[in-house]
Amino acid sequence: MQYIKIRDAIAEQVNSGTLEAGSKLPSERKLADTFRTTRVTLREALSLLEADGIIYREDRRGWFISQRPLKYTPDSDPDQLTLCELSSRDGKIALLKHATLMADKSAALLLGLPPFSEVIKTEQILSLEGRPVARTVNIIMPERLTMIEDEQLNLPLKTLIASQCIPDVSLHSYRVCVASLDTDHAASLRSSVGSMALLIEKVYASPQHGKFAASKEMWRHDVIEVGTH
Amino acid sequence: MQYIKIRDAIAEQVNSGTLEAGSKLPSERKLADTFRTTRVTLREALSLLEADGIIYREDRRGWFISQRPLKYTPDSDPDQLTLCELSSRDGKIALLKHATLMADKSAALLLGLPPFSEVIKTEQILSLEGRPVARTVNIIMPERLTMIEDEQLNLPLKTLIASQCIPDVSLHSYRVCVASLDTDHAASLRSSVGSMALLIEKVYASPQHGKFAASKEMWRHDVIEVGTH
DNA sequence: GAGTGGTCTAGACCACATT
DNA sequence: ATGTGGTCTAGACCACTCG
Numbered sequence: 001m002q003y004i005k006i007r008d009a010i011a012e013q014v015n016s017g018t019l020e021a022g023s024k025l026p027s028e029r030k031l032a033d034t035f036r037t038t039r040v041t042l043r044e045a046l047s048l049l050e051a052d053g054i055i056y057r058e059d060r061r062g063w064f065i066s067q068r069p070l071k072y073t074p075d076s077d078p079d080q081l082t083l084c085e086l087s088s089r090d091g092k093i094a095l096l097k098h099a100t101l102m103a104d105k106s107a108a109l110l111l112g113l114p115p116f117s118e119v120i121k122t123e124q125i126l127s128l129e130g131r132p133v134a135r136t137v138n139i140i141m142p143e144r145l146t147m148i149e150d151e152q153l154n155l156p157l158k159t160l161i162a163s164q165c166i167p168d169v170s171l172h173s174y175r176v177c178v179a180s181l182d183t184d185h186a187a188s189l190r191s192s193v194g195s196m197a198l199l200i201e202k203v204y205a206s207p208q209h210g211k212f213a214a215s216k217e218m219w220r221h222d223v224i225e226v227g228t229h
Numbered sequence: 230m231q232y233i234k235i236r237d238a239i240a241e242q243v244n245s246g247t248l249e250a251g252s253k254l255p256s257e258r259k260l261a262d263t264f265r266t267t268r269v270t271l272r273e274a275l276s277l278l279e280a281d282g283i284i285y286r287e288d289r290r291g292w293f294i295s296q297r298p299l300k301y302t303p304d305s306d307p308d309q310l311t312l313c314e315l316s317s318r319d320g321k322i323a324l325l326k327h328a329t330l331m332a333d334k335s336a337a338l339l340l341g342l343p344p345f346s347e348v349i350k351t352e353q354i355l356s357l358e359g360r361p362v363a364r365t366v367n368i369i370m371p372e373r374l375t376m377i378e379d380e381q382l383n384l385p386l387k388t389l390i391a392s393q394c395i396p397d398v399s400l401h402s403y404r405v406c407v408a409s410l411d412t413d414h415a416a417s418l419r420s421s422v423g424s425m426a427l428l429i430e431k432v433y434a435s436p437q438h439g440k441f442a443a444s445k446e447m448w449r450h451d452v453i454e455v456g457t458h
Numbered sequence: 459g460a461g462t463g464g465t466c467t468a469g470a471c472c473a474c475a476t477t
Numbered sequence: 478a479t480g481t482g483g484t485c486t487a488g489a490c491c492a493c494t495c496g
Contacts, residue, residue: 027480027481037467041465041467057482060474061476062481173458177455192483194277194280227406258462266485266486273485288493291463421464
């Protein structure tokens with residue numbers, strides 16, 4: 001099993017600091033030559049390293065060394081920008097699109113909505129040092145909102161909610177699971193179809209209104225982990 | 230991108246119920262013939278389905294249709310056997326090995342132990358309907374235990390702790406992350422090196438003793454997800 | 459013993475990113 | 478324009494599983 005040895009050789013280079021976080025690996029053809037093998041086998045090794053979160057792939061751009069992951073803690077539920085700050089990372093949110101429309105099946109399920117409910121839906125991209133790492137879909141029930149300014153649409157959902165003066169909002173429930181990227185998500189994240197990702201779903205509720213907002217975040221899996229403290 | 234079409238074709242067969250959960254797919258060579266392609270491309274498609282948790286691989290045995298995943302809820306922190314029961318699955322725990330030894334780096338870190346601390350370490354395999362799906366390492370500080378019978382060693386950690394009459398034990402912290410299987414774990418789980426997995430770490434503590442026990446569970450990723458309720 | 463999955467080779471073409 | 482990664486072909490051998 002050659003590709004195990006190749007994986008270990010590259011992993012060692014990363015751990016020893018010879019290859020710095022964020023830097024690019026040599027081209028697949030060069031690496032294949034170096035290890036005296038073919039691209040197919042080399043890519044097998046790279047995929048293992050990718051699975052471990054040690055390197056990541058940018059579609060058609062090459063392979064790069066991962067940074068240390070962010071750590072999302074459901075207990076304190078920091079919003080995305082706070083999460084970045086906690087790790088001293090340069091996080092920025094960009095708005096992809098937004099619309100008021102009928103809730104789709106997944107949104108209706110998440111918020112327990114009756115058929116034909118209208119919701120506000122926004123989609124955002126979170127970038128770290130310019131690299132897109134997560135795509136978020138936010139769903140909000142419009143009756144619960146007094147007013148949204150355009151500039152607020154690229155705020156984290158939690159921040160937006162906070163501006164709405166609804167008392168006692170809390171993270172009602174969340175779900176974490178391993179997922180893989182579809183064509184659309186892959187493109188937004190400069191990744192490729194089928195890449196592993198971590199899906200984090202959150203539902204926000206208040207005693208008065210019950211469940212009224214939710215988000216689905218699709219994270220590149222090398223970027224985040226989940227836990228306490 | 231042929232392999233996307235092949236993936237979708239197989240996924241459709243699964244969703245429509247033509248292929249039942251738990252059943253085996255035809256051999257790779259047959260499938261490659263069916264889709265008029267080579268094994269390499271076919272395996273690309275199968276890997277996507279595996280990443281989505283729709284199918285899973287048993288090392289050298291073939292590809293199988295996944296069951297619906299268990300759902301681990303840190304809030305209530307059900308033990309592994311309870312978790313299986315909640316989904317009406319036939320879960321069984323087998324003891325791999327156990328020993329009293331010096332805490333390794335990862336154990337010491339988890340429990341905040343001083344150097345040269347002795348701990349009890351047990352390793353277990355959880356099987357669902359006979360299929361090994363998770364490997365658990367339990368770490369316990371021996372001072373906190375009155376006595377352990379051999380028959381208790383294949384109990385879930387939480388159940389074992391409950392038998393020890395330590396008041397107010399709680400799940401102190403946990404961590405969930407995507408990981409990949411090393412040679413050893415892969416073998417225990419009838420999987421292959423580098424396969425994606427979900428790692429769940431838990432630390433138990435009580436007001437009197439602080440952190441005194443922990444577990445690291447390595448789950449085949451098609452089998453489990455994490456969330457509330 | 460036949461068939462299977464695991465691994466590997468040695469190419470090829472294309473679309474895209476970068477220069 | 479060059480080189481790169483993404484995709485695909487058409488084989489091969491071995492070790493293992495299973496009947």
